[in-house]
Amino acid sequence: MLAQLGDEAKLLAGGQSLIPLMKLRFANPAHLVDLNFISGASYIKDENRTLRLGPLTHHADIENSAIAAKVPILHDCAAGIADVQVRNRGTIGGSLAEADPSGDWAVVLSTLVTQVRCLGKNGERTVDLEDFIQDAYTTVLAHDELVSEVVVDIPVKGSGGAYLAFKRAAPVYPTASAAVQLTMDGSVCKDVAIALGCVGLIAIKAKDAEAALRGQPITEKTLSAAAEAARAAADPQSDMRGSAEYKRTLVSALVRRAIDIAARRARGEHLEVSHLYA
Amino acid sequence: MPDAIAKVAVKVTVNGKLHSLDVEPRMLLVEMLREQLDLTGTHVGCDTTYCGACTVLLKGAAVKSCTMFAVQADGAEVTTVEGLERDGQLHPIQKAFGDAYGLQCGYCTPGLMLSTLQLLSKNQRPDEKEIRKAIAGNTCRCTGYQNVLKAIQFAAQNVKGA
Numbered sequence: 274m275l276a277q278l279g280d281e282a283k284l285l286a287g288g289q290s291l292i293p294l295m296k297l298r299f300a301n302p303a304h305l306v307d308l309n310f311i312s313g314a315s316y317i318k319d320e321n322r323t324l325r326l327g328p329l330t331h332h333a334d335i336e337n338s339a340i341a342a343k344v345p346i347l348h349d350c351a352a353g354i355a356d357v358q359v360r361n362r363g364t365i366g367g368s369l370a371e372a373d374p375s376g377d378w379a380v381v382l383s384t385l386v387t388q389v390r391c392l393g394k395n396g397e398r399t400v401d402l403e404d405f406i407q408d409a410y411t412t413v414l415a416h417d418e419l420v421s422e423v424v425v426d427i428p429v430k431g432s433g434g435a436y437l438a439f440k441r442a443a444p445v446y447p448t449a450s451a452a453v454q455l456t457m458d459g460s461v462c463k464d465v466a467i468a469l470g471c472v473g474l475i476a477i478k479a480k481d482a483e484a485a486l487r488g489q490p491i492t493e494k495t496l497s498a499a500a501e502a503a504r505a506a507a508d509p510q511s512d513m514r515g516s517a518e519y520k521r522t523l524v525s526a527l528v529r530r531a532i533d534i535a536a537r538r539a540r541g542e543h544l545e546v547s548h549l550y551a
Numbered sequence: 552m553p554d555a556i557a558k559v560a561v562k563v564t565v566n567g568k569l570h571s572l573d574v575e576p577r578m579l580l581v582e583m584l585r586e587q588l589d590l591t592g593t594h595v596g597c598d599t600t601y602c603g604a605c606t607v608l609l610k611g612a613a614v615k616s617c618t619m620f621a622v623q624a625d626g627a628e629v630t631t632v633e634g635l636e637r638d639g640q641l642h643p644i645q646k647a648f649g650d651a652y653g654l655q656c657g658y659c660t661p662g663l664m665l666s667t668l669q670l671l672s673k674n675q676r677p678d679e680k681e682i683r684k685a686i687a688g689n690t691c692r693c694t695g696y697q698n699v700l701k702a703i704q705f706a707a708q709n710v711k712g713a
Contacts, residue, residue, distance in 0.1 A: 288618060288619055288620075288623075289600060289618055292600070292618045292619065292620075293599055293600045293618065296598065296599070305576075307620075307622075307623060333612070355688065356687045356688025356689075357613050357666060357669065357684075357685055357687070357688050358603060358606055358613045358614050358615045358618075358666070358688045359600065359615070359618075359688065361609075361612040361613060361614055362614055362615075362618065362619065442687075442690075443688055444600065444601045444602075444687075444688055444690075445601075547684075
């Protein structure tokens with residue numbers, strides 16, 4: 274159908290971004306194809322140590338899912354996106370396909386091993402998340418392709434994660450966010466992935482911040498080094514949400530806090546985390 | 552002006568009553584409720600998916616009716632503020648908002664009451680944190696929310712299986 278309609282057609286998933294964009298005339302598609310009448314595209318399955326998420330799975334479904342709760346960072350994300358009403362409509366597939374620089378899912382999923390399955394008229398292909406999102410609002414999806422599934426490896430035992438986003442109010446995008454997923458071996462951080470949101474055109478992998486922790490015990494010194502490296506990795510724009518300098522300071526504080534929560538969760542503590550408000 | 556847009560037939564149950572309507576595909580759900588069904592209790596506040604004044608329940612889930620198309624409600628059940636009262640009696644949520652002074656100008660109130668209905672349908676004893684989370688998508692510019700929180704606590708005490 275998309276092949277017939279051409280590249281002026283847009284797919285409508287939850288519509289919580291696309292409909293507002295259309296009202297503002299930022300998006301003006303000639304054709305709108307509503308995906309919501311496709312049955313069987315909303316599911317959360319646990320298969321062979323991977324989670325399989327249907328593209329039209331609502332944020333609220335993930336928030337309330339006992340299966341997704343096995344990966345606490347997914348719950349942190351799902352439960353904090355916008356507000357109840359938006360979480361009831363918005364979808365994980367739509368969020369990834371839109372690739373908004375301020376979107377939450379790409380930040381969180383880039384700290385896990387995530388693959389995006391893309392379906393087109395020539396069949397299905399599987400793309401690593403880091404290759405899927407290419408730039409702000411730009412993915413590898415061809416105009417006649419759609420996201421058919423999101424596949425996430427369940428982290429190994431001894432791993433813990435946390436996602437913290439700072440927002441001025443519930444319905445808005447965060448000012449900055451940080452996702453941390455780490456694996457502890459006793460008191461030493463064996464492996465770690467850190468991603469920053471809203472401080473670049475796409476989610477930023479803070480590799481120097483990861484290097485500051487990998488193979489090290491989590492101490493005030495290594496925490497400060499990681500937070501400082503995250504500040505340097507951020508590439509924010511000054512806008513109505515705050516100055517670039519403010520966002521750098523904010524994101525480094527979020528990274529520090531997220532590392533602490535992730536490490537405690539890796540040790541088996543049950544901590545509830547929610548998005549932070551101004 | 553663009554050419555006239557072909558209308559689409561929609562069957563939607565609103566507050567228990569089935570309606571068969573013809574709507575333009577671009578019509579928003581809130582426009583259909585207000586303009587075609589004359590259910591003007593559902594308000595348009597910001598029209599940008601922020602304020603929640605247009606909140607209705609779609610299949611029991613709170614949604615912003617300015618952020619979906621009317622055609623997407625085809626076959627679904629919608630509850631608006633007009634669907635709360637029964638036989639001329641206010642719903643316990645409506646009564647609680649009055650008793651606790653949970654409103655001033657009233658513009659946001661229908662949306663807040665529908666968010667409350669979703670909350671209480673899933674959690675009959677919400678604590679304050681849960682209430683705040685449930686109404687985070689409803690903006691009120693009068694009350695400062697304190698009496699809204701009280702109203703929802705009152706409602707929780709008085710709603711049984713709402």
